[in-house]
Structure formats: structure tokens, C-alpha cells
Amino acid sequence: MTGRGRPAGRQRRRSDFTPPRTVRLRDDEGRERRDVDAAAGGDVHAAAGERLQKVLARAGFGSRRACEALIAQGRVSVDGTLVTEQGVRVDPERQAVHVDGRRLQLDTSKLTLALNKPRKVVSAMSDPEGRRDLTEFVADREQRLYHVGRLDYETEGLLLLTNDGELGHRLTHPSFEISKTYVCRFDCPGAFPRGLLKALREGVELEDGPARADQARLVAHDGREAVVEVTLHEGRNRIVRRMFASQGHELTALVRTRIGPVLLGDLAPGTTREVSGRELGTLMAEVGL
Template sequence: MERLQKYLAHAGIASRRFCEELISQGKVKVNGKTVTEMGVKIDPESDRIEVRGKLIGKPEEKVYILLNKPKGYVTTVRDPQGRPKVTDLLTGVEQRVYPVGRLDFDTEGLLILTNDGDITYGLTHPKHELGKTYVATVKGVPDKDKLKRFGKGLRLADGVTAPAKVRLLNKKGSNGVLEITIYEGRNRQIRRMCETIGHPVLELKRVSVDFLRLEGLEKGKFRYLNQEEISKLKNLIE
């Protein structure tokens, strides 16, 4: 027996969190009856599961992908404006995968995609505080006092940020190149933090998520995570 929302996530419907929303909205049926409460357990071998009237088959094979996202792509599976999506870059991937977290349209770099709802839920949950490192080219060169503010937390419109790590990597003309590691995932967080200290971001790239790095992966290309990497990811969220 398996919890319904976990089964749906494993079947590649969406992240576990979104599957819970589908259930609460009355869009899921088990053996012809609408289910709206969490915690319902089903037998994948014998129960008939429908989502929005569509019969769901056995769970898909789990895949875990690391993509070097270019600028000009949205990290959603649908876009009302018709802009290019990161999933458009996944040539040959048969499973329906979803981005783990987001990168802005104008931000490039490391993005994980998977059809494993548990991994998606775990990696995006605030309690795990995974380090995400970015390289940001900012307007002007921040002095030491401004950089120290990252370690104390910066006040944004949605509250004070958790302490972050930052260092000046080098200078590019009259601008600075910063390496910034954050441990939370607010919307456009790096850009807002840099604006707060008076040095708006000109270019932004995510180079790592915890132990995963972009090394050797060309922009716009992807690779499957190996078994060791998958095990490490699962250990991070236990």
C-alpha cells in the first residue's frame, strides 16, 4: 500500500506538493470515487487512479537530470507567453520531468529536473538548507562593509534573509564579480540582495547546488545523474 500523493508524484504527475493540491481540489478519483483528503492509501496494482479524468498507469522510471540552463528559458513546464522552456532542451527524454526550484528567465546555470516527487519536495523544503552558489557580475565594486552585510542577513521586502556567504572573485572593468552562496530559495533572491546593497546584478549564473557542479557541461546541454549522485541527493533530504 502507498499514500496516494506519493504514488501520483512517482507516476510523474507533478511534485508531491502539487499532487496534494490536486487531491484537495477534488481532481483525483480512486476506483471512481473522488478523494479530497490526504493520507489515503492505495494499492498501485489493483486500484484504478484517475487525475482530471485521465487514467494513471504504473509509475514511470525515475530519472534525475542536471541541465546547464542558458538565458532566455523559463523554468516552468507551461508558459502563457509562449517563451522557450527548459524542458525544450531535453531531447530524447521520454519521461515528463519537472524543475527542482526555479531560475529566472535571465539567469543561467545549474538546474535539476526529475520526475521523483519526493526528491523535489525534499530539495526545496526550507529545513534542509542546501547551499546554492552563484557567480554574479554586479554594477560597481562593493566594498568590504557591504559584503559583510550578506553574512548578517539583508532586509528585503519579505523579511531578513538567512546569513549568506560572499566573496569578491575579481573585477570586470569597473564592475565586480561575486561568488554568493545562499541557503534558502526566495524569488529573485540574489538579485534583490545585490540591489539592497546598491550593486544591481548584470549577469547571474548558478554554478552549484550542494555537491553538484556544472564542470564540463556545456551551456544548453544536460546529463543524467549517476547512481552515486542520486544516493547523495537522497541522503541530503533524509
């Protein structure tokens, strides 16, 4: 046990909404950038706009007094310019507002959903073969939504749908390296295969080039089957299944549980939830928005 009463070696799970230690702000080409301070920035004041503290309060950052404190503490930027003075007015539909490096989605016409895609559903909004597709899960939504990336027909788990074209484009662009986590199940009689986790972490050879997991850990093994969790930035077709197959293991079940800061959690198969607030802000910051 550690001095705080936690088992040695276990890390305390961080809240979904805890500010990341480092927020990666990137430009349109995926290069990291830094916020511009007030001295270098331009005039962000929009005379016909709303007071910045009112915009922050409406976005869920507490009372106006609490939002004034955020501004005074240098935690708020508008269009890349740090704002520390009170009374600045902004146009929430046209200007980019960040708090602690997280972008606030102030455009109410934009919607992003997390879906727990069931097995035997095509990651498409229609299917010429007549198989189940994604339209049944968003039929009650007024917005026209598009899926971000894909999960193969037999894979279940977290899939994002959005009508924010720029967010969707950046999430699928390889330069932004958004990490994804999968839980992988396969038949494993007898002892757990020695060297499998190391091979996944160090890289395996596939027909379209090498692939490597950022993390790979054993979750469970009962002498009949094993469960392994892997995290990687790759987005190639069926890459997780192909990585295990290269080591002689065909997956019997595959579930995606995380995309960047967005977690699948206890979302039931075939249901959706809105990605909003700080969770959405962190996701947007990951791709430089």
C-alpha cells in the same frame, strides 16, 4: 606556501565524490535522524530478492568481493538497519540501501538530470507567453520530467529536473536547507565597495524579511566590474538579485553553479547530464532519503 606546497589560505578542493564528513539524514519533517543498528532493526532479509553484494556491485561499488568487504566493514544499511553479515537478500525496488550514508537509487524508472539553463528561458514546462521553456531540453527523454525549483528568466546555470516526486519535494522543502551557490557580476567602477561582503554575510533587509548569505567572497574586480560568489540556503523568488539591489548593486549576470553536492562544472548552456551513482546518492542523503 604551506608545508605541502599549496599557497597559504587556499583550501584543497574536495572531489565531487569524496564522502562528506557528516551526512545529514533527516526524516519526512526535516529532523535529523540516525541510522538504526542491527540490534534495534527488524529483519531486512527478502528471501526472493537479490544478494546484497550483487546489488552493490551492479550499482558500481566494485567486484562482489569488494562489496562483501563493504558489508563486513559496517558501511551498508538496508531500511535503516546496519547489515554486517553476508548472504542477506534484498528487494532493490522496494528497500532503501545506503552505503556510507548515501542512498543508492536502484529504481531504474527514476531519472534526475542537471541542466545548464540558458538566459531568456522560462523555468517551466510551458509558457502562455510563448517564450522558450524547458521542454526543448528534455524532448528526447521518454520520462516525464519536472523542474526542481526555478531560475528567473535572466538567470542561467544549474537546474535539476526529475521524475522522482519525493526527491523533488524534499529538495524544495525549506526544512532541508539545501545550499546553492551563485556567481554574481555587477558594474563596479573604482574601488570595491567596502562592507558589501560583510553585509551579505551578516544579513540584509528585504521587503519580505531578512536574508543572509552563508558565504560571500570576492572572485574578481578590475576597477570596472566585480564578480562575487555567494552561497545560501534561501529559496525565495529572485533573492540573490534582491540582496545585491538592497546594497545598491544591480546584477548584470547571475549563474547558479551548485545545488548541494551537484556541480554545474563544464556543462554547456542548453545541455543536460544525468545525475547518478554516488553524486545522486549524496544528494538523496542530504534530504534524508
